[in-house]
Amino acid sequence: MIRTSDYEYDVIIIGGGPAGLSAALLLGRCLRRVLVCDAGHPRNAASHAMHGFLGLDGINPAVFLDQARSDLGKYPDVVFCHTSIAHVEKRHMGFGARAADGKVYAARSLVLATGVRDTLPEIPGFKDFFGTSIHTCPYCDGWEHRGRKLGVLGNDHAAAELALELLIWSQEVSLFANSAGAPDHGSGARLRANGVRMVPGMVTSLAGQEGRLREVVTSDGSYPCQGLFFSPKQRHQSALAVELGCEVNPEDGAVTCGLEGESRIDGLFVAGNVTEGVQLALIAASEGIRAGVSANEWLMEKDLKAGY
Secondary structure, three states: OOOOOEEEEEEEOOHHHHHHHHHHHHHHHHOOOEEOOOEEEEEOOOOOOOOOOOOOOOHHHHHHHHHHHHHHHOOOOOEEOOOOOEEEEEEEEEEEEEOOOOOEEEEEEEEEEOEEEEEOOOOOOOOEEEOOOOOHHHHHOOHHHHHOEEEEEEOOOHHHHHHHHHHHHOOEEEEOOOOOOOOOOHHHHHHHHHEEEOOOOEEEEEEEEEOEEEEEOOOOOEEEOOEEEEEOEEEOOOOOHHOOOOOOOOOOOOEEOOOOOOOOOOOOOHHHHEEEOOOOOHHHHHHHHHHHHHHHHHHHHOOOOOOO
C-alpha cells in the first residue's frame, strides 16, 4: 500500500503528450491544483513533423511539446514532475501515486493519458528511415509522399486495407508481405483488382540515404519504394489502468471509457491513445480537453453543497 503523502493535488495527470497537456491546460484555467507526471518518451519521437493539427500543421513534435509546456507556464497551479509513475492506487478519498524515484503524491482525481508505443519490425536499417520515409499513418504523412512509389509492409488484413487506402495518394502501391505466405484469397483478389502489386518473400534490407528510402530489398529482388507504411503492433506504455481495475479491451488493451472520458473507477478519467479510436494528435488533444472538463465537473460536484 502507498503511504499517505504531503503532496496534495486536485488532479494528477499521468502522461505529458497532447492529451495530458491539454487536460492540464483546461484544469489550470479552472484554478485546479494539477500535477503532470511524464517520463519524456513520446511515441512520435522519431517524427520530424506533426500533421493534421489545425494551426500547427507540419510543426516538429518536440517544438510542439516545448510550446505546450511554455503555454502552461502562466498557470501557477500546474506543476510538472519529470518522472514515470511506478504504482497507483485508489483510496477512499482519492488516489495515491508513487513515482519511480520513490516520491509519493496524492490527488482527489486522476487522468491517465499514458499512450502507446509502436513495436518496429526487425529489419536491418528500418530505424534509419522511420519517421522520415517510413510511417504508420497515411493521414499524418501520406500527403508528403503523394505521387511517389509507395509500399506497405505486412501480410494481414490490416496491411491489405492500408495498401488500398494509399491509392488515395499514389497509383503505384506495392504490398511487401515480409512473409513466406501471401494475403488471404479475398484480400489478394481485391488488391489485384485495384492495381496493388503484391511482393512475396521476406524483406531483407532497405536502401536509401539520409533518411530517404529508395528501394525495398526482398529475398526475391529489389523494388523501388519512396515511402513505406505499416500497421505496427502496439503496447501500452503503462499498465496503471489495469492495476487500478479499469475495464480494457482484451484484444488491444485499450481502456474502455464513456463519452466524456470517464472510466468505471470513480474520479478516474482517460484520454488519448490509451483509449479506442483514431490515433491523431489533434484527437488526443481534444480527448484531453474532454477529460479535463469531466474531471473539473466531477470535482465541482464533490465540492458543492446539496442544498437540502
